[in-house]
Amino acid sequence: xxxxxxxxxxxxxxxxxxxxxxxxxxxxxxxxxxxxxxxxxxxxxxxxxxxxxxxxxxxxxxxxxxxxxxxxxxxxxxxxxxxxxxxxxxxxxxxxxxxxxxxxxxxxxxxxxxxxxxxxxxxxxxxxxxxxxxxxxxxxxxxxxxxxxxxxxxxxxxxxxxxxxxxxxxxxxxxxxxxxxxxxxxxxxxxxxxxxxxxxxxxxxxxxxxxxxxxxxxxxxxxxxxxxxxxxxxxxxxxxxxxxxxxxxxxxxxxxxxxxxxxxxxxxxxxxxxxxxxxxxxxxxxxxxxxxxxxxxxxxxxxxxxxxxxxxxxxxxxxx
Amino acid sequence: xxxxxxxxxxxxxxxxxxxxxxxxxxxxxxxxxxxxxxxxxxxxxxxxxxxxxxxxxxxxxxxxxxxxxxxxxxxxxxxxxxxxxxxxxxxxxxxxxxxxxxxxxxxxxxxxxxxxxxxxxxxxxxxxxxxxxxxxxxxxxxxxxxxxxxxxxxxxxxxxxxxxxxxxxxxxxxxxxxxxxxxxxxxxxxxxxxxxxxxxxxxxxxxxxxxxxxxxxxxxxxxxxxxxxxxxxxxxxxxxxxxxxxxxxxxxxxxxxxxxxx
Numbered sequence: 001x002x003x004x005x006x007x008x009x010x011x012x013x014x015x016x017x018x019x020x021x022x023x024x025x026x027x028x029x030x031x032x033x034x035x036x037x038x039x040x041x042x043x044x045x046x047x048x049x050x051x052x053x054x055x056x057x058x059x060x061x062x063x064x065x066x067x068x069x070x071x072x073x074x075x076x077x078x079x080x081x082x083x084x085x086x087x088x089x090x091x092x093x094x095x096x097x098x099x100x101x102x103x104x105x106x107x108x109x110x111x112x113x114x115x116x117x118x119x120x121x122x123x124x125x126x127x128x129x130x131x132x133x134x135x136x137x138x139x140x141x142x143x144x145x146x147x148x149x150x151x152x153x154x155x156x157x158x159x160x161x162x163x164x165x166x167x168x169x170x171x172x173x174x175x176x177x178x179x180x181x182x183x184x185x186x187x188x189x190x191x192x193x194x195x196x197x198x199x200x201x202x203x204x205x206x207x208x209x210x211x212x213x214x215x216x217x218x219x220x221x222x223x224x225x226x227x228x229x230x231x232x233x234x235x236x237x238x239x240x241x242x243x244x245x246x247x248x249x250x251x252x253x254x255x256x257x258x259x260x261x262x263x264x265x266x267x268x269x270x271x272x273x274x275x276x277x278x279x280x281x282x283x284x285x286x287x288x289x290x291x292x293x294x295x296x297x298x299x300x301x302x303x304x305x306x307x308x309x310x311x312x313x314x315x316x317x318x319x320x
Numbered sequence: 321x322x323x324x325x326x327x328x329x330x331x332x333x334x335x336x337x338x339x340x341x342x343x344x345x346x347x348x349x350x351x352x353x354x355x356x357x358x359x360x361x362x363x364x365x366x367x368x369x370x371x372x373x374x375x376x377x378x379x380x381x382x383x384x385x386x387x388x389x390x391x392x393x394x395x396x397x398x399x400x401x402x403x404x405x406x407x408x409x410x411x412x413x414x415x416x417x418x419x420x421x422x423x424x425x426x427x428x429x430x431x432x433x434x435x436x437x438x439x440x441x442x443x444x445x446x447x448x449x450x451x452x453x454x455x456x457x458x459x460x461x462x463x464x465x466x467x468x469x470x471x472x473x474x475x476x477x478x479x480x481x482x483x484x485x486x487x488x489x490x491x492x493x494x495x496x497x498x499x500x501x502x503x504x505x506x507x508x509x510x511x512x513x514x515x516x517x518x519x520x521x522x523x524x525x526x527x528x529x530x531x532x533x534x535x536x537x538x539x540x541x542x543x544x545x546x547x548x549x550x551x552x553x554x555x556x557x558x559x560x561x562x563x564x565x566x567x568x569x570x571x572x573x574x575x576x577x578x579x580x581x582x
Contacts, residue, residue, distance in 0.1 A: 055582040083429040089422035105342040106430040114327035
């Protein structure tokens with residue numbers, strides 16, 4: 001196999017009472033990646049996750065997780081997954097320890113001492129060791145989420161699926177969740193949906209954006225953040241820059257120069273076709289002209305929020 | 321990797337009942353590792369054996385044989401009616417509650433089949449309720465009859481009568497589970513199942529043939545058998561048909577729950 005693909009969907013679709021929640025999703029999730037699954041509310045993220053877990057049944061199309069069909073081999077699929085639901089609900093009469101023990105027993109058999117040790121390690125890992133024997137009904141939202149993360153990794157899953165894992169966590173909890181995801185990347189794949197774009201930008205390798213049941217973008221995070229305009233340098237210049245502008249525009253590796261004048265300065269956007277040439281020569285060209293002062297220089301990057309909003313809005317415009 | 325990780329072995333069960341043991345243990349725990357079992361025990365001792373106590377005191381001084389027969393009839397008919405309503409009320413949210421609260425979604429994201437999920441509820445709820453609302457009150461009932469009448473029911477016939485009572489309970493448990501797989505409110509689930517009980521109390525007077533095709537005649541038959549009296553020739557029909565209805569309801573619950581979108 002050329003590439004280790006953990007999740008592969010082909011034309012995966014789901015309709016609820018005539019409403020198309022997911023439209024022909026074709027997706028490939030590479031192994032050992034942190035795959036961010038983004039989209040506005042109702043985009044179909046949770047539906048996709050539930051389809052992968054066999055909790056809902058596809059209307060059409062198919063999907064495989066670790067090569068197992070999500071409909072026919074759902075037990076084999078779930079055996080290798082850890083899942084944190086969007087709003088995790090547990091048996092309220094159980095304690096955190098009992099919940100993790102109950103979860104672990106679906107995956108393992110063996111000496112109870114070994115099982116208890118696994119449970120204890122998981123409690124420590126998610127910071128619930130001191131609350132291990134308290135009934136869950138007294139837990140705060142953050143504690144429930146920690147327990148959710150614990151139960152999702154008690155089986156050392158090959159694939160961790162997290163649906164809005166940081167939604168109800170405080171900043172410390174969010175940091176811990178991201179740390180767990182980073183740690184798991186070494187031996188697992190993390191597929192998670194979220195609205196918190198900062199987190200996605202920090203930890204994800206690849207991002208897919210879903211809107212109204214359709215995949216509108218999927219790319220490595222660097223590619224997505226670079227935008228669709230190619231390599232663009234953003235430069236701020238003071239002084240008379242018309243000659244410098246001409247000199248830059250004449251370079252064979254420059255494809256476009258856009259100058260936006262301001263009161264005492266101008267903003268230049270220089271699109272280039274050769275990143276290496278631009279990196280070594282562009283700033284030198286500008287500094288050689290004594291009539292201008294370069295006050296800012298850098299490769300233009302986009303915020304994930306900008307990319308997300310642009311893509312979702314463009315997708316909305318296309319449909320109108 | 322820790323020592324514990326080395327000792328643990330991944331479960332290999334991929335059959336239609338994968339995860340059943342763990343689910344059954346969870347269901348068992350919801351009865352016996354909480355106060356639920358104690359509450360039920362006290363409730364049924366008060367309701368069933370308390371009722372027998374009142375009737376027994378009222379019967380004191382009369383013919384002990386007729387008093388014993390009356391106590392048997394009351395135990396199985398009145399106590400049976402309370403227990404039947406009890407099994408419906410106590411299991412109405414067994415499946416429905418898990419669907420609505422989201423615990424079913426969480427559990428079924430683990431390697432457990434939906435069949436195991438439903439059947440563990442049927443088995444453990446059935447056994448636990450039978451232990452608490454039938455077997456323990458029956459043991460006390462034997463002591464009560466001895467105290468009230470200096471007699472005890474004949475063991476084997478009484479157990480046969482009790483078996484018919486349990487058959488009826490399991491029928492209503494299966495009906496409640498099936499209703500819980502289809503309906504969206506606890507009121508509807510218990511309303512349907514309790515409604516069937518009251519239909520059974522009223523309609524056979526107008527339509528006697530209903531007794532053949534339903535469990536409605538079972539309380540009467542269980543009383544007859546327990547008292548050592550012979551059953552009507554055609555009594556095997558409702559006994560058999562009630563069993564078939566029970567199996568049908570379980571299959572319907574399984575069929576519906578397999579299709580449940582969680």
